[in-house]
Amino acid sequence: MSxxxxxxxxxxxxxxxxxxxxxxxxxxxxxxxRLPIGTTRRxxxxxxxxxxxxxxxxxxxxxxxxxxxxxxxxxxGQGTIRVVGDVGQRLGEGMxxxxxxxxxxxxxxxxxxxxxxxxxxxxxxxxxAGGAVYAAKAGLDGATLIVxxxxxxxxxxxxxxxxxxxxxxxxxAGSRMIAGTIAAGSVGDHPGFGxxxxxLLLGSHGRLTPTFVExxxxxxxxxxxxxxxxxxxxxxxxxxxxxxxxxxxxxxxTIAKGEIWAAA
Amino acid sequence: MTAWVKGDATDAEGAIAAAAALLAAAHAPVFAGLxxxxxxxxxxxxxxxxxxxxxxTQGAAGTYADLGALARVGAMTxxxxxxxxxxxxxxxxxxxxxxxALVAALRGGKPVRGRAAGADRQVLSVGGASAETLPSDLxxxxxxxxxxxxxxxxxxxxxxxxxxxxxxxxxYDPAELGELGVEMLQGLVRDVNEVTxxxxxxxxxxxxxxxxxxxxxxxxxxAPRTGxxxxxxxxxxxxxxAVRQVSAGEADxxxxxxxxxxxxxxxxxxxxxxxxxGEGSPEAVPGTAEIVIAVGVPGASAGGVLWNExxxxxxxxxxxxGGPSAxxxxxxxxxxxxxxxx
Numbered sequence: 001m002s003x004x005x006x007x008x009x010x011x012x013x014x015x016x017x018x019x020x021x022x023x024x025x026x027x028x029x030x031x032x033x034r035l036p037i038g039t040t041r042r043x044x045x046x047x048x049x050x051x052x053x054x055x056x057x058x059x060x061x062x063x064x065x066x067x068x069x070x071x072x073x074x075x076x077g078q079g080t081i082r083v084v085g086d087v088g089q090r091l092g093e094g095m096x097x098x099x100x101x102x103x104x105x106x107x108x109x110x111x112x113x114x115x116x117x118x119x120x121x122x123x124x125x126x127x128x129a130g131g132a133v134y135a136a137k138a139g140l141d142g143a144t145l146i147v148x149x150x151x152x153x154x155x156x157x158x159x160x161x162x163x164x165x166x167x168x169x170x171x172x173a174g175s176r177m178i179a180g181t182i183a184a185g186s187v188g189d190h191p192g193f194g195x196x197x198x199x200l201l202l203g204s205h206g207r208l209t210p211t212f213v214e215x216x217x218x219x220x221x222x223x224x225x226x227x228x229x230x231x232x233x234x235x236x237x238x239x240x241x242x243x244x245x246x247x248x249x250x251x252x253x254t255i256a257k258g259e260i261w262a263a264a
Numbered sequence: 265m266t267a268w269v270k271g272d273a274t275d276a277e278g279a280i281a282a283a284a285a286l287l288a289a290a291h292a293p294v295f296a297g298l299x300x301x302x303x304x305x306x307x308x309x310x311x312x313x314x315x316x317x318x319x320x321t322q323g324a325a326g327t328y329a330d331l332g333a334l335a336r337v338g339a340m341t342x343x344x345x346x347x348x349x350x351x352x353x354x355x356x357x358x359x360x361x362x363x364x365a366l367v368a369a370l371r372g373g374k375p376v377r378g379r380a381a382g383a384d385r386q387v388l389s390v391g392g393a394s395a396e397t398l399p400s401d402l403x404x405x406x407x408x409x410x411x412x413x414x415x416x417x418x419x420x421x422x423x424x425x426x427x428x429x430x431x432x433x434x435x436y437d438p439a440e441l442g443e444l445g446v447e448m449l450q451g452l453v454r455d456v457n458e459v460t461x462x463x464x465x466x467x468x469x470x471x472x473x474x475x476x477x478x479x480x481x482x483x484x485x486x487a488p489r490t491g492x493x494x495x496x497x498x499x500x501x502x503x504x505x506a507v508r509q510v511s512a513g514e515a516d517x518x519x520x521x522x523x524x525x526x527x528x529x530x531x532x533x534x535x536x537x538x539x540x541x542g543e544g545s546p547e548a549v550p551g552t553a554e555i556v557i558a559v560g561v562p563g564a565s566a567g568g569v570l571w572n573e574x575x576x577x578x579x580x581x582x583x584x585x586g587g588p589s590a591x592x593x594x595x596x597x598x599x600x601x602x603x604x605x606x
Binding site: 253 | 315328336400404407444448494495499501503
């Protein structure tokens with residue numbers, strides 16, 4: 001297991017786009033230490049901020065995270081990255097596979113554009129977790145994003161595929177969703193604002209937008225399948241899916257093929 | 265030229281040398297405001313490219329609400345002159361546009377050109393009562409327009425009026441609506457265009473953000489919040505938010521460019537800063553920043569190309585005298601820094 005240990009709090013935001021286990025495995029100690037990660041004209045390299053210890057394997061641990069570490073695990077294709085501490089924006093951006101775990105909190109846009117793999121945030125996530133960045137086609141796009149704490153506003157904004165599982169989320173969860181599934185213990189006001197398709201499974205929620213209409217209680221095979229697929233990730237969310245649910249259809253302002261399942 | 269360094273009046277050369285020294289010592293400077301004529305905005309992008317600074321604008325909240333929705337769903341827009349000349353139905357969204365001169369002119373006039381010429385003009389409004397419910401009012405209106413909801417509510421009446429119009433115009437303030445609201449509104453406009461003509465018209469603040477968007481696009485290919493820290497222009501609306509960068513302690517120097525009148529941002533005193541402000545403005549005082557340089561006000565005491573709200577274009581505004589220009593001050597700061605580096 002390769003280890004990067006943070007020497008001290010970074011003086012600027014650092015870009016981890018090029019720091020992946022597969023990249024590091026092909027490099028010598030010196031080459032790895034010279035990888036540019038700075039974002040200002042200081043021109044910081046990996047060795048300036050981290051103690052580097054490589055073993056050529058496909059797992060990487062970042063000891064000592066910081067909220068200034070951007071794009072950790074971005075474009076990860078395989079292998080494992082574990083961050084002990086916090087990370088900044090765009091955790092796992094465009095990730096295609098592998099496992100990414102953060103023991104602390106994540107900044108905004110975690111899992112944006114991620115097409116595969118599993119991202120786990122053990123603390124809180126910022127705004128737009130699983131949401132799309134400026135001018136991007138979609139947010140989460142097939143990966144699994146798990147937030148054990150609280151996610152900010154606009155969770156899964158414009159997500160297109162995949163699963164988001166959170167304990168709590170702020171306002172506008174699932175806004176402008178294209179498709180995909182979000183399961184949340186509780187969310188704030190206006191979940192699903194402007195959603196086209198997709199499924200929100202909510203333990204509780206704030207105010208609903210008036211463009212969602214209740215369509216009654218149903219006993220659908222889909223819900224049993226959803227409960228079963230959630231069971232292996234989070235029994236608590238599976239319980240919500242298995243319990244009595246009210247269904248709302250919306251957002252009527254769009255093509256209205258989305259649905260909110262709220263615990264009755 | 266009027267200039268102050270650390271509260272003491274000085275000449276132009278002294279202030280420019282001090283500004284160059286301040287910026288040359290910084291690792292991650294931010295340029296904010298950019299509320300100036302096109303020449304000054306261009307000079308600011310050139311200087312930022314030289315020293316690796318990032319840029320942000322005065323009205324970024326509204327600008328990015330519009331740009332974010334534009335990037336996602338596109339936009340169908342018109343100009344104030346076309347709205348006055350052709351619109352037979354105007355829909356005022358939210359409370360802020362009510363204060364604009366254009367809305368007053370629309371209420372007082374009739375369409376004189378096009379298919380609706382001579383007809384009466386209906387001016388409707390939605391969502392002015394509460395900013396809280398504004399996006400959901402828009403969503404409801406769009407649901408009525410689509411025919412997904414049907415009843416006798418006033419919103420249904422508004423939706424039908426937009427469909428019955430020869431030329432509808434929907435006026436809004438992007439900062440009040442937010443990106444979600446603007447996207448919903450552009451979707452509504454697009455839906456109505458399946459049947460008749462309908463356009464959105466964004467009424468921003470009076471700052472020069474529209475000019476910055478154009479200069480930034482032709483200079484960097486990107487929207488305004490661009491950083492040059494890694495030599496190439498990088499666009500990131502979250503990372504280069506000036507307020508965020510200052511409060512997170514990431515920026516170590518600031519240059520606030522506002523040769524047109526604007527309120528000084530609160531955070532300017534939090535870090536070493538330079539203010540380039542219009543002469544005679546309330547901000548042209550020694551306490552505004554560590555280094556303050558007063559320059560000609562474009563369109564008043566100096567000539568300059570500005571965003572023309574009425575014509576929706578960049579036009580030259582003549583000025584009275586030969587006051588020092590902000591573009592010249594920025595170019596001289598750049599020369600100073602380049603001279604020291606070589």
